[in-house]
Amino acid sequence: MGNLRRLVLDVLKPLEPSIVELVQLLADLEGVDGVNISIYEIDRRVENAKVTIEGHNLIYDAVAHVIEENGGAIHSVDEVAAGKLLIEDVITPQD
Amino acid sequence: MARPNNGRLAQHVNNMREYSQIAGTAQIARRYLAMNAFDGVLTTIGVLMGSYLGGVRDAAIVIRTGVATSIAMGVSGLWGAYLTEAAERQRELTELENTMLTDLARTKIGRASRLAVVVVAVVDGLAPFIAALTVLIPLFASPLIGNILIGYALSLAVALLSLFGLGLFLGHISGRSLVGYGLRTLIAGLVSIALSILVGGVEH
Numbered sequence: 001m002g003n004l005r006r007l008v009l010d011v012l013k014p015l016e017p018s019i020v021e022l023v024q025l026l027a028d029l030e031g032v033d034g035v036n037i038s039i040y041e042i043d044r045r046v047e048n049a050k051v052t053i054e055g056h057n058l059i060y061d062a063v064a065h066v067i068e069e070n071g072g073a074i075h076s077v078d079e080v081a082a083g084k085l086l087i088e089d090v091i092t093p094q095d
Numbered sequence: 096m097a098r099p100n101n102g103r104l105a106q107h108v109n110n111m112r113e114y115s116q117i118a119g120t121a122q123i124a125r126r127y128l129a130m131n132a133f134d135g136v137l138t139t140i141g142v143l144m145g146s147y148l149g150g151v152r153d154a155a156i157v158i159r160t161g162v163a164t165s166i167a168m169g170v171s172g173l174w175g176a177y178l179t180e181a182a183e184r185q186r187e188l189t190e191l192e193n194t195m196l197t198d199l200a201r202t203k204i205g206r207a208s209r210l211a212v213v214v215v216a217v218v219d220g221l222a223p224f225i226a227a228l229t230v231l232i233p234l235f236a237s238p239l240i241g242n243i244l245i246g247y248a249l250s251l252a253v254a255l256l257s258l259f260g261l262g263l264f265l266g267h268i269s270g271r272s273l274v275g276y277g278l279r280t281l282i283a284g285l286v287s288i289a290l291s292i293l294v295g296g297v298e299h
Contacts, residue, residue, distance in 0.1 A: 012195060014191055014195065014199075014204060016116070016117045016204070017113065017116075017117055017203065017204075021113070043194070045190070045191055045194050046191075046194050046195060068197075068202065069202055069203055070202065070203055070204075071191075071195070071197075071199055071202045071203065071204040073195055073196070073197045
């Protein structure tokens with residue numbers, strides 16, 4: 001199976017633990033080269049986060065486990081990339 | 096992340112710190128510590144003044160009364176805090192679960208919440224118990240001193256000193272005048288002693 005190189009997740013999470021903590025826990029995972037978390041909506045108790053993870057061999061279950069362990073819920077997997085090369089989304093005339 | 100791997104103990108301490116941060120345990124425990132130690136000292140002042148004004152001159156009786164009172168305060172603190180804190184924490188967790196639409200019991204948040212209940216209950220139970228026993232120390236030593244009146248005086252002095260110390264602790268937390276807070280808690284002890292003498296005097 002091809003190695004997973006990029007994951008973009010839509011996550012709903014409580015305000016604590018903070019994204020500072022979560023981003024470091026995700027970055028600690030094996031096969032991860034870098035992580036970015038950006039908040040696009042914030043509520044009284046929870047926040048919506050876009051989690052972007054890139055690496056040479058990501059393990060989806062491990063990523064999901066860290067997010068869930070920290071109280072987060074993955075609402076959707078918005079983008080994935082796998083293989084030897086990191087292929088970006090191609091803009092077509094239909095877009 | 097550059098997190099040093101100092102073994103399991105360090106990991107455990109890190110987890111505790113993280114749980115405390117998630118559940119806000121440290122602030123609540125600190126509040127309970129000050130509040131209940133204050134209660135413990137003042138209640139023991141009551142026991143001492145009641146015994147002194149009641150003419151008790153046998154140190155063993157005062158010690159038994161004092162120890163029994165401190166045990167009761169400890170149990171009361173432990174039970175009361177456990178029940179109230181558990182109820183409050185469960186409510187908070189349920190509200191968060193309803194917002195998240197997930198079960199958080201087995202997550203870090205659930206564990207932090209359960210740990211907070213235990214820590215707060217233990218602090219709430221031990222604070223008045225230890226504070227009360229500390230005040231009684233001179234009475235334990237009164238057979239050596241030979242005069243129970245000196246024991247009473249020393250115990251009251253320890254109580255006032257403990258109150259001043261608690262005030263310093265609160266002053267340190269607030270980041271304001273240490274002595275100012277110390278004097279405020281000290282005055283509570285003096286007022287308690289004065290009122291006991293007044294009421295005791297009226298009864299006699």
